[in-house]
Amino acid sequence: MLDRPLICAVLTQPDRIKGFDLPNWQALLSQGYSARLLGRLYSLFTERELFRYVPDELKWHFSSAFELSLSHARDMHIEVEKVEAALRMVGIVPVFLKGVAYDLASDRSGKGRLYADVDIYVPVEQLPSAEHALGLHGWRSEKLSDYDNEYYRRWMHEIPPLVHAERAVTLDVHHSLLPLTCRYAFSAKRLMMESTMGGHRILCNTDRILHAICHLFMESEYDKGLRDLSDLDLLLRQHAETDPLFWTRLLERADDLGVGRLCFYALRYTLMIFNTPIPEDVAEQSQRKWAPNPIVLRLADSLFLRVLTTPPPTDGNLSIRLAHFAMYVRGHWLRMPLRLLIPHLLRKGWMGLSAGLSKQN
Amino acid sequence: MYADADLLEDSYIDFTISLQRSSGLRRWFKRQVVFSFHDQTPFLPLPEDQSLPLMEWALNWCVSNHYHQALVVHAAVVEKYGKALILPGQPGAGKSTLCAALVTLGGFRLLSDELTLLDLQSGRILPNPRPISLKNKAIEIIRELVPDSRISRVVHDTQKGSVGLLKPPANSLRDWQEEALPGAVVFPRFNPAVKGGTLQEMNKGVAFMQIANQSFNYSVLAEKGFNAIALHLDQAKCFAFEYDGNLDAAVAAMDELLADVG
Numbered sequence: 336m337l338d339r340p341l342i343c344a345v346l347t348q349p350d351r352i353k354g355f356d357l358p359n360w361q362a363l364l365s366q367g368y369s370a371r372l373l374g375r376l377y378s379l380f381t382e383r384e385l386f387r388y389v390p391d392e393l394k395w396h397f398s399s400a401f402e403l404s405l406s407h408a409r410d411m412h413i414e415v416e417k418v419e420a421a422l423r424m425v426g427i428v429p430v431f432l433k434g435v436a437y438d439l440a441s442d443r444s445g446k447g448r449l450y451a452d453v454d455i456y457v458p459v460e461q462l463p464s465a466e467h468a469l470g471l472h473g474w475r476s477e478k479l480s481d482y483d484n485e486y487y488r489r490w491m492h493e494i495p496p497l498v499h500a501e502r503a504v505t506l507d508v509h510h511s512l513l514p515l516t517c518r519y520a521f522s523a524k525r526l527m528m529e530s531t532m533g534g535h536r537i538l539c540n541t542d543r544i545l546h547a548i549c550h551l552f553m554e555s556e557y558d559k560g561l562r563d564l565s566d567l568d569l570l571l572r573q574h575a576e577t578d579p580l581f582w583t584r585l586l587e588r589a590d591d592l593g594v595g596r597l598c599f600y601a602l603r604y605t606l607m608i609f610n611t612p613i614p615e616d617v618a619e620q621s622q623r624k625w626a627p628n629p630i631v632l633r634l635a636d637s638l639f640l641r642v643l644t645t646p647p648p649t650d651g652n653l654s655i656r657l658a659h660f661a662m663y664v665r666g667h668w669l670r671m672p673l674r675l676l677i678p679h680l681l682r683k684g685w686m687g688l689s690a691g692l693s694k695q696n
Numbered sequence: 697m698y699a700d701a702d703l704l705e706d707s708y709i710d711f712t713i714s715l716q717r718s719s720g721l722r723r724w725f726k727r728q729v730v731f732s733f734h735d736q737t738p739f740l741p742l743p744e745d746q747s748l749p750l751m752e753w754a755l756n757w758c759v760s761n762h763y764h765q766a767l768v769v770h771a772a773v774v775e776k777y778g779k780a781l782i783l784p785g786q787p788g789a790g791k792s793t794l795c796a797a798l799v800t801l802g803g804f805r806l807l808s809d810e811l812t813l814l815d816l817q818s819g820r821i822l823p824n825p826r827p828i829s830l831k832n833k834a835i836e837i838i839r840e841l842v843p844d845s846r847i848s849r850v851v852h853d854t855q856k857g858s859v860g861l862l863k864p865p866a867n868s869l870r871d872w873q874e875e876a877l878p879g880a881v882v883f884p885r886f887n888p889a890v891k892g893g894t895l896q897e898m899n900k901g902v903a904f905m906q907i908a909n910q911s912f913n914y915s916v917l918a919e920k921g922f923n924a925i926a927l928h929l930d931q932a933k934c935f936a937f938e939y940d941g942n943l944d945a946a947v948a949a950m951d952e953l954l955a956d957v958g
């Protein structure tokens with residue numbers, strides 16, 4: 336098995352930093368920048384009164400990253416209000432997903448986090464009026480080729496990203512949680528929602544977690560893999576602490592939605608990488624019901640443990656680069672049947688190549 | 697360029713960066729160089745010849761994207777008599793040329809030719825001394841003005857035209873931990889039509905808005921950034937400065953200005 340990067344140990348047991356020497360700190364800083372987790376480390380350290388153990392020379396890296404996360408949260412709250420106001424006009428209440436939902440739900444995984452964009456879910460039949468209302472309020476679709484546009488509309492679970500003309504924040508509008516062609520697809524109508532204290536709509540706990548699981552374990556790009564797995568670890572810990580029936584409900588719901596295999600992977604790798612306190616019978620039950628055969632499992636272990644702990648390196652390390660490439664292919668394969676995937680990849684390859692050639696000339 | 701800088705041993709490193717030849721065919725044909733910061737590559741590869749300017753741009757990027765303990769303003773800043781002289785300016789306003797003349801001819805200490813770091817708590821300026829990036833005509837102007845100045849090999853055809861780096865005076869590097877108190881904020885504009893140049897006091901509200909607009913992380917820091925500018929401007933005077941290209945006269949004017957303020 337691969338050695339876990341130091342940052343995994345620190346996210347699990349922050350007080351490990353008490354015994355850190357200079358090379359340890361240098362490694363943690365580097366991994367924190369790579370995984371974009373310095374803001375999360377800051378909030379862990381301050382919550383547990385450990386920040387004084389950070390060397391004075393390095394303190395600013397952590398507090399600056401946290402400062403940036405505060406500004407993201409602030410911008411994101413404005414965006415949430417604006418999106419809700421725009422859609423209220425046509426009587427639609429959007430459901431906030433992913434990072435934004437963690438923050439709105441006051442999940443621990445929302446603290447110190449950065450937000451690249453805002454994700455919402457709107458039922459497919461309300462999509463035309465939602466797009467219309469968002470357009471009137473300044474959200475514009477980026478210029479896409481006809482092929483890409485068609486690809487989104489026909490096969491994907493979201494419409495092409497919208498960007499606000501003045502605030503330049505990206506809004507992803509989902510009408511389903513997984514690509515329509517994906518082998519784990521389930522109807523979005525079966526999702527269960529809840530309202531936050533602030534009156535915003537989000538998915539209920541189990542569905543919010545299963546959505547994160549589906550995304551992470553069907554991903555084709557793992558540059559933020561460690562961040563997302565740490566989100567998951569925090570979500571599992573937090574809800575297991577507050578709800579004694581949490582694990583039973585999670586397993587039942589995974590079964591119900593037909594995403595058991597992905598749930599198995601999530602429990603296995605959060606446990607292996609972050610020592611998430613998953614009860615033995617829960618781990619055993621998910622293994623019995625959903626584990627792939629031993630050969631596939633060994634392959635999955637070797638790939639997932641690499642891509643989830645190490646972002647794609649810019650040079651060197653061939654085994655990690657290969658693992659990322661394998662996951663890229665797998666992600667696409669899971670999303671589309673081969674009869675769609677092969678023409679798609681050929682087409683994208685050709686488009687990339689011809690764009691590259693015309694740039695050269 | 698970095699001969700006078702301290703070498704660290706057994707000390708923490710803030711930014712672990714690399715400049716490497718890009719891989720693949722480019723290793724053999726029209727060699728390129730790629731900057732990376734951990735696993736990020738924020739810039740497109742550039743011709744290998746441009747490595748030195750790329751490193752300077754990249755180091756500025758490291759600071760302006762990650763350092764939020766200060767408001768980071770796109771402006772040159774120098775110090776004399778303990779007071780900071782901040783020179784914000786659009787590209788082409790001549791801030792780097794003026795800054796180079798001030799530190800070579802005028803005995804000013806260089807804090808930075810590109811990034812002014814306004815401390816959030818004190819409103820003072822934190823130094824970040826590195827080579828001054830001279831562009832196009834400025835390279836020859838400084839070479840003539842200060843014949844013994846150390847300028848790097850000039851790299852042509854970069855995004856910013858021809859670039860030469862001027863080695864900062866040794867005292868700037870030696871005193872890199874010495875903060876500077878608020879003194880003056882001067883908005884320079886090169887205008888050959890105004891003989892002898894003009895220096896006019898400027899409304900602080902207008903200066904405030906320009907500083908906020910020219911800062912990289914004003915939107916990140918929000919209220920804290922607002923307070924830092926306010927704190928600084930409470931103690932500094934603001935001027936609009938048009939100069940005709942006579943750098944000796946400009947240096948003398950700035951010297952007089954800083955000796956007067958505060």
